[in-house]
Each structure stands twice: as C-alpha cells, then as structure tokens.
Amino acid sequence: MATAHAPSADKYYVPHGSHWPIVGSVSLFLIMAGAIAYLNEWLAGWAFLPGALLLAFMFFGWFHDVIGESRSGVYNHQVDRSFRMGMMWFIFSEVMFFAAFFGALFYARSLAVPWIGGEGVKVFNKLLLWPDYDPSWPTNGPARIGGHEDGSFQIIPAFGLPALNTAILLTSGITITIAHHALQAGKRTQLKIFLAATFVLGFLFVGLQAEEYMHAYKELGLRLSTGIYGSTFFMLTGFHGLHVTIGAIMLVIIWLRVMKGHFTPKSHFAFEGVAWYWHFVDVVWLGLFIFVYWI
C-alpha cells in the first residue's frame, strides 16, 4: 500500500492532511474580529495585527510546502493545469470585484447625479429639493459633502502624474514579458534584471500614488469623504493600489526564488501566475486612467 501514496508523477498528486488551511481560517477570523473590534471601538487599531502576522506565516508555510512538492517532482502536467486554471478563475473573481466599483462609478455618474439634478421625470428634485444644484461631474453632491471649507474641491488632471503612472505600469508590463522570454530562453541574468525592474517600477507606481493622495488630501480638498467623486475615486484607485502592492510583493517573492535558482524554462507556474496577476492590475489601471482620471 505504501506505493499508492509514494510521490510519483504519473498520477494526480493528492496531499494527505495539511494544517495550513486551518491556520489560514483562524488568521482570517482574527483579522476580521480585530477589524470589527477596532471599528466598534472595543480595541485599538493594532487589533488585527496578530491575524495579519498569522496570515503571512500561513502563506510562507503553505507555499513552502507547495514549492517543496513541486521541486521534488510529484506534480504532473495535470496538477500544473489545476494551478493554472485556479489562478485564472481567481483573477476573474478579482475582475468582478472591481466591476462592482466601476459599476458604482458609472451608475452614479450617468444616472444618480443627473437624477438628483432633476433630469427627466425626476424634475421635482430640481424644483423642490435642490434648485441650486449643478449636476455636472465631478461632484460631491447637492450638500457639497467634504472638500474645502466652502465645499469646493479640485481633481487630479489625467495628463500629469496619472499619465506618468500609466507609462510606468505599461513599461512594467513590457519588462515582465522580457523577463518571461528570458526565463524560457534560459538567460538567467536577463531574467533577474528585468524581473527586478518590474517590481521596482511597481513600487515606484505605488510611491507616486501615495504622493498624489497626499496632494489631493492636503491641497485639493479631494478626500475619501468628498462626496461621490471622492468615494469612487479613492475606493477604485485605493483598491487598485492595494492590488499593485500585493502584486509587487509577489514579484519580489518570485525574484527571490529566481535568485535561489528556482524555475526552469519549461516549468515555472508561479512566475506565470504572478505575471498574469501583474497584467490584470495593469488592465484595471487602464480602465481607471480612462474612466476615473481622463473622461
């Protein structure tokens, strides 16, 4: 019977028992419980740190196991395909998460705001509720929520920092593709350089976004609380920035693995998974640049 469970690549590898998932469940619970405790003012903001650290520990442990199994050769082609499909569907779920916020932006901009301004059959909004409201985008609503003291605010022009950030992310999309080709061709030095360039560009993007946020908060009166414009702007760019940060950390991890000599020209799913993820944040950014900043 021992042979049935001995690692062999000719059948699908089914792991037998793992404590990492339960560590993951507990850590997610602790993060959520900590966030609840903070929001309900039961505890201070550090409350979700233990869970976050445990989650990081889980990622290291779980991926350590998987990388070990992968390098010992127990994964066959079919296992590899499961990982690939899993990653693709995960990215699809992320796309749908962003779709909710893009949907909110489109709905607010092309329906809710004009209706508040009295468009069509909603004419009584104009006549009775908010006669002075000018429903043009960008807006923080008839009550001029947030913004400067007089309720006004400015927005970030598309062709300044955002255009530069677009160039940075698009360039990083090219560098990671060069790195991928280098990996497939066995050119390890080129791989290391271009992969490093990719995450450097990623962190540069995040740094510039932080710079832009500070400018918006301090000088422009544009904050998360600045009506519907501030809400959609910061939630969309904020979640995107979070995903770029996560993606850049993933890039660092696979770069460290490259430095340790992992990945072969034929077998490098982790590299490709991260690359897909990176292209996904890239594409979301293009949507943001066009619909949030530009139009």
Add this chain to the structure above:
Amino acid sequence: MATHAQAAAHDDHDHKPHGWRRWVFSTNHKDIGTMYLVFACTMFFVGGTMALVIRAELFQPGLQFVDPQFFNSMTAMHALVMIFGAIMPAWVGLANWMIPMQIGAPDMALPRLNNLSFWILPFAFTLLLGTLFVPGGAPAGGWTMYPPLALQGGDSFPMMIFAIHLMGASSILGAINVVVTIMNMRAPGMNLLKMPLFVWTWLITAYLLVAVMPVLAGAVTMLLTDHFFGTSFFAASGGGDPVMFQHIFWFFGHPEVYIMILPAFGVVSEIIPTFSRKPLFGYESMVYATAAIGFLSFIVWAHHMFTVGMPLAGQLFFMLATMLISVPTGVKIFNWCATMTRGSLSFEPPMLFALAFLFLFTIGGFSGLMLAIVPADFQYQDSYFVVAHFHYVLVPGSLFAIIGAVYYWLPKWVGRMYDQTLAKWHFWLSAIFVNVLFFPQHFLGLAGMPRRIPDYATQFADWNMVSSIGAFGFGFSQLLLPYIVIKCVKAGSKAADRPWDGAHGLEWELPSPAPFHSWETPPSAAIIARGAEH
C-alpha cells in the same frame, strides 16, 4: 472488476487519519463533504428555530413573545443563516461528495484549498451568530441590507459585513475548486456532454458564484465605508443613491437564487430517470437550458426593485427578460415529465422528494411569473405573496432536492440502507406541512399583509394561524432527517453497490460505502460508457 477490488483494498488499508486531525487537517473530498453537510444541517436547525420564533409571534395578532426589534432580527438572521449557512453549504457538500465520484477523479483538484473553503465557514458564522449577543442586537434591517436602514445598525453592523466577507471568500474558493475539478479532473473519455447533469448544473453554479460573490463583497464594502469612513455611495446628499445599493446587491442577488436552485435541477435530473428506469429525456436540451438560465440570471436583477422608480424602459426590459427565464425552465419541467412518461415508475423516498419538487417548485415558478409583471408587482411588492413565492422555490425547491439527494446517495456514502418507511413518513409530513405553511401566505399577501412585521391587522388572523401550525409541523418533522441518517450510519442494513436498480453513473460503479479515495486510477472507457447511459 479489477477496479473494484483495487478500490476496496484501498479502503481497508489506506492511512485514514484518526481523531480530530482527520477533520481539521482534511484534504479528502468525502470528509470535507461530510463536514459541509453536517454544518449545513446544524445551520438548518438554527435558522429553522429562528423561523419558528417568527411564526410563533405571528400565530395571533398582537405582540406575544418578542419585541419588534428582535422580531426584525429574526427575519434578517433567518434568511442569512438559511441562505449562506444551510442551502449553499449543503450544495457544496454534495458537490464535494459527488463530483469526483461522478467524473472519475481521485479527489477535488485543489484539496488543501477545499479544506480552507470549509473551515472559513464556522468562523464566519461565529461572527454572524455572535451579533445576537452584542449591544443593539443582531442585524434587523433584512438580509438584503438596504441602506440607509442597514447603516443604522449598532455593533452588529461590522460583524455582519465581515461575516459576509468570510462567507464570500469561502464560496469563491469553493467554486474555483469545483470549476477546476470539472474542467481538469474528468477521467479520459468523460467528455463534457457525457457528464451527469448534477456535474453540469454545478459547473454553471460555480461560474455564477465566482462571478457574483465578489460583487456582493464590493457592495458590502461600500456599506462599510459609508458607515465608518465617510463615503457617499448611498447618500444622495453627496451625489450617491441608496437605490444604487439595490442594483449592485441584486446583480449579485439574482444569480445567487439560481446558485441555490441549479444544483437542485441537477439532482432531480439524476433521481427522476433512476426511478423511471428510463434515460433522461432531452439531455442536451437540459444542458443548454441550464446555461441559458445562468446567462439570463445576469440581466434580470432589477425585477426585485420594480417599485423604486426606475425609468419605464428599465421596467420593460427587466420584465421581459424575467419572463424569458420561463422558457428554459419550462424546457426542464417538460423534460422531467417526458422522462417519466411511459416509464416504469417506483416511489422510493428520493423519487417522492423529486416529484414534490416538480409540482411545488413549479408553483413557485408560476408565482414568480406573476411577480415579473410590473403593474401586478406594484401590488405584490413587499407583501407575503413574495414570501410565499421565494419559500416555494427554496423549501420544496432547493431544500427538497437536497433531502432527495441525501436519500438518493446516502447508501453509497455509508454502505448501509436507511429506514425507507421512516423516510416516507418524513416525506409526507414535509410535503403536507410545507403547503400548510406556505400556501396560505399567498392569500395573506394578495389580501395586503406586508412582510417583515411582528403584528398585523385582525383580518389576517386565520391564515396566519394556519401558516404557523404548518411551520411547527414542518419544523419538527425535519428532526426525522438527522434521526434517519444517524440510525442508518449506526445500524442500517448492508446496501448494494447499486442500491437503486435504475441508477446509472460512475458513482454506482464504486463499492458501497465508497472507498476513501474514489478513483485513484481513472475508470476504464467501458465503465464510463456504462455509467453514461443517460
């Protein structure tokens, strides 16, 4: 049968872990499936108890047992617990048990992820049920969490939001696993149009889950930031719109109701041919009808909100799109009837539940068609007619299919036959009381009784009393289910590998009980061919 012998040998010898580690560290699709089903059953009784609190209060007009705030908490929590804690985990449990066996796979594609998907749930429900004990009480604004009412929740508000985030994460990971398993783990020769319909319906369900659970996550995140961080998504003063929440929520919510019913279509499509001793009529049209329902589910969401003041064009579009759904659904009902036509029918417990499904789900479908008509819906909106409608599709719909599935596959799972006489008692009590419970609610709704109220005008007294009697009868009848299952596990008589003589499919080619690892070597083409006689 080399495969049988081999599989049986595995069962005896393999290192099945013992004690708590077997469950907490499990990567086995059957053990995880069992945990899902036990969890779902537990939550079913928790949610059922909440329903009985509601029906006890409504037994007579006036306020008897609970204060209105707690009554409202019960309606919101009953829905959240039943949807996310009972029906959905029950389906995932059945998927875990059956999909690898039905497609000839050794396990789910991503076994560790499978463990994570399950074990998130108990923690999520710790948070959700914990809301009952915090200042301000449990969420009382309905499971739909409409702002601005939901934003006025107390300490329970972020608990509800994060509980939903956890449930969503669990569902997404579980659904990814199902899709990957079906797309990548089929035995050679099991091509897509040979898959059993339970697998097909789950494939489309899983796709819907991956597509819409993140949208729910987005919606509740906006609620959270509106409450705590000053955003204006759902506040008109800042340029937002509370109705926008309803649009985003129901873009999730309508596919969600098909997530709960599509696997039921799959189960019924397995049970009816077995006990009609005929192949399923119109297999391919069933597949296409399921896909069509899945597609349509994305473009009908606003029929939940006809009265919010949508443009006329929007009302027309959503009314007509909704009515279109009755076409593929009608195809399914027709096919099930045609399968039974001139079949050699017998009425074991799974078949009884499938037949009740056929009749009673159809009633729910018809009332749904009534609700789809915009001008009529203006009258029905938020009345007990709506309550009757969705309980008809969820209780004798989804729930009966789940119970039918348990009675269908239980002998395969435990290798023992259950007490069929008792299961028939369970069926008849359920089938009678469910109608006593929900049918009068149609009358109440048409007469104008609103939903989610703890007290009502005296003209509604009689039917409320009838409905409450039905509720207690139905609720206590369900205690038979765990009793029958436990009795079967402990003392059932030995079940054959194919306990139903008309059953086809790969799961029946395995011994009973099914070995710990299902198909370590893929089934041969001959076995697949025998299994695939739809």
